[in-house]
Amino acid sequence: MANQQAFADVTEIMTGYFDGLYHADTKRLADVFHPDARYVNMIEGDYMNKSLSEYFEMVDRRTPPASRGEERVDRILSIQSGGTRMAFVTASMKMMDHEYLDFLTLTRDQHGWRIMAKVFV
Template sequence: MSNPQVNDILATVQIYLDGLYEGDTAKIRQAFHPASSLFAAIDGKLVNVPREDWCRLIESRPSPKAKDQTREHDRVLSVDITGPDTAMVKVNCAILPRFFTDYLSLIRLDGRWQVINKTYTAEMLAG
């Protein structure tokens, strides 16, 4: 039996993954709250990228889809519903040659799930 709450969360995550693969910032904006940011530790320093700065970066580069990359790395690893309006989802994806593990914090506002925070790590795939 499916859980409607999990299904709604996974639908938001799928919109994110589709937007990332397609380079479609309308989908990214749909999945990510306007106040959201991306966080990572790069070279020992905290990197904080607001959603709109990230969208401009996405728009400035060819999408994985345009480069005929596969989506073999896209997968949801876990969903942790921490309350009626909060959840954490761990996903893998790739924009070759980089492989990402993302921790997506989601909140439910106005009846829909949105990513409020993405904390990620990236590694280069051997190839």
């Protein structure tokens, strides 16, 4: 990344992202997603392209992995800088009996870093 502070900020966003998913907490997720973000599921046979509000409706209907006592397994695989206003994060996580690979595009505006697009398999 361009500097250590940007790296720390993006890492903090990812912590909120992982926390929000593990607890199925859309209030936490709203802090890390841009309001115009897109959610794209590329799992074969299960394609979805949703707005943030549509995605949050799905998350709200989930039983949180935390409440089922699932082991929390998530990690950042890479962070790439796109200058001072864009970053690309590759992350992996295991939850709900599936291993996910997420490609997240983050942008920085007057509100800080936020996830603009989530594409995963």
